[in-house]
Amino acid sequence: MVKAHTVDELNQEVSHFMHEDVHPNFSDATESTQHLKLWAQKLRQECEPFLKSARVLNTMAERIRPTVLVVDDNEAQRIIISKLLDAENYNILFARDGLEALNVLRKKRPDIILMDILMPNMDGMETIRRLKAIPHLSRTPVIMITGKNEEGVVMECIKAGAVDFVVKPFVHATLTGKIARVLNPTIRS
Numbered sequence: 001m002v003k004a005h006t007v008d009e010l011n012q013e014v015s016h017f018m019h020e021d022v023h024p025n026f027s028d029a030t031e032s033t034q035h036l037k038l039w040a041q042k043l044r045q046e047c048e049p050f051l052k053s054a055r056v057l058n059t060m061a062e063r064i065r066p067t068v069l070v071v072d073d074n075e076a077q078r079i080i081i082s083k084l085l086d087a088e089n090y091n092i093l094f095a096r097d098g099l100e101a102l103n104v105l106r107k108k109r110p111d112i113i114l115m116d117i118l119m120p121n122m123d124g125m126e127t128i129r130r131l132k133a134i135p136h137l138s139r140t141p142v143i144m145i146t147g148k149n150e151e152g153v154v155m156e157c158i159k160a161g162a163v164d165f166v167v168k169p170f171v172h173a174t175l176t177g178k179i180a181r182v183l184n185p186t187i188r189s
Contacts, residue, residue: 066183067091069110071101071127072145073119077168081114081175088176098122102130105137112182113142114175115162117153125160132161141182145170 068090070081078094085092093108095101097119113131117124124144132138144157144165157165164178 065089065091066111067093067108068179069093069095069101069104069108069113071095071098071113071119071124072116073097074116077116077145084172084175085179088179090179098124098127098130101127105131105134109137110140112179113140114145114166114179115142117144117146117148117157125156128157128160128162143178143182 068085070078070085070092071094072078072081073096082092082094093104093110095104098115099121101113101115102122115124115127119127122130124146128142128144131140131142138161141163142161144162145168146153146157146165147168149167154165163182166175166178
C-alpha cells in the first residue's frame with residue numbers, strides 16, 4: 001500500500017516500484033523470449049527464398065487470363081457476354097455456330113466453352129457431342145446457354161456432357177459465378 005502524502009513522495013514510491021518490481025520482471029520476460037526471437041528470425045531467413053518464389057508465382061498466376069469460347073449465333077448476345085467477361089479479365093473467343101466452334105477448337109484450346117443450344121448449321125447439342133468425342137477436347141468444360149429451362153432440355157444438356165447451364169436472359173453474377181466455379185472447383189456457391 002502506498003502511503004505518500006505529497007507529489008514528491010508519490011513519485012518516489014512509483015520510482016521505487018518501477019525499479020524494484022516492474023523492471024526485473026520485464027528483464028526476465030525479455031531474457032526468456034530471446035530464444036523465441038532468435039528462432040523466429042532463423043525461420044524467417046530459411047523461409048524467405050520460398051516466400052519470394054510464392055510471391056513471383058502469385059504475380060504470374062494473376063496475369064494468366066482464362067480463355068472462354070463463346071458459341072452463339074446471336075450477335076447481341078455475343079456483345080453482352082463479351083462485355084461481362086471482359087470486365088472479369090477473361091480472354092474471349094467467338095464462334096457463330098457449332099461448325100465454326102469446332103474449327104476454332106482445331107487451333108485454340110479454351111479453358112471453358114459457353115454454348116448456345118439453338119444455332120444454324122450445327123446446334124449446341126450436336127456440337128457438344130462431337131466435342132466430347134475428341135479425346136484432347138473431351139475434358140473441356142461446357143456451360144450451355146439456353147432460352148429454355150424445361151427439365152428435359154436441362155437433362156439433355158447434362159447427358160450430352162455439359163457441366164452446367166445458364167438460362168437466358170441471365171444475371172451477370174449467375175453467369176460469372178458458374179464460370180468461376182467450373183474453372184476453380186474450390187469456389188463454393
